[in-house]
Amino acid sequence: MDAIDERIMELLRADGRAAYGRLGEQVGLSASAVNRRVDRLVADGSIAGFTIRTGRPPGATPIQAYVEIFCSGNASTASLRATLEAIPEVRRAGTVSGDADAVAYVVAPTISQLESAIERIREAEHVDHTVSSIVLTDMFDR
Incomplete structure (x- = not known):
């Protein structure tokens, strides 16, 4: 390149x-x-794909959160990935270093839908608990 x-x-x-x-x-x-x-x-994989970002309808403000996921036992990355991919509100997820095992970026139109998505994460096999941080202000997005 x-x-x-x-x-x-x-x-x-x-x-x-x-x-x-x-x-x-x-x-x-x-x-x-x-x-x-x-x-x-x-x-050659330098560009993995093309995507769009949809604009927000006037007056609509989606709720965004970063959800730390803490697993118990020998949680399989593949199993956790399959669970998170099945939840449409999960836009991005990855395993991380530190106390949490993974972090998910979750976007939902309402607090109740965000809560429902987080509950589905918590119900996943090997997920012990989650810690969520709701985004208050978008500073920038590249």
Whole structure:
């Protein structure tokens, strides 16, 4: 990966729908050259996928929380992953160092739906308990 690839990835992070022609103008390449580079970056795993972030409807403020997950016994990462993937409110999760075994980023439209999602996490096999922190202010999102 060279500096041009890194710049293309930076531009795609800012706007995943950016036209290759526009990207090419910004990095000094043709649209087809940008297309080839993006295809290569996808093929080699540097770009794992493309996604969208939906805008919030006027007046709607989803509730966000980081949920620390503490497991008992020999909890399988694969089993915990399957449980968390089945809960649509869980947007991101990972194992972590420190006291908790994993952390999940959970987003729900209401407190009651957030509570329900956390309950489903707590009911998972090998989950001993959780500690939740609700996000008060979004400072930035890259």
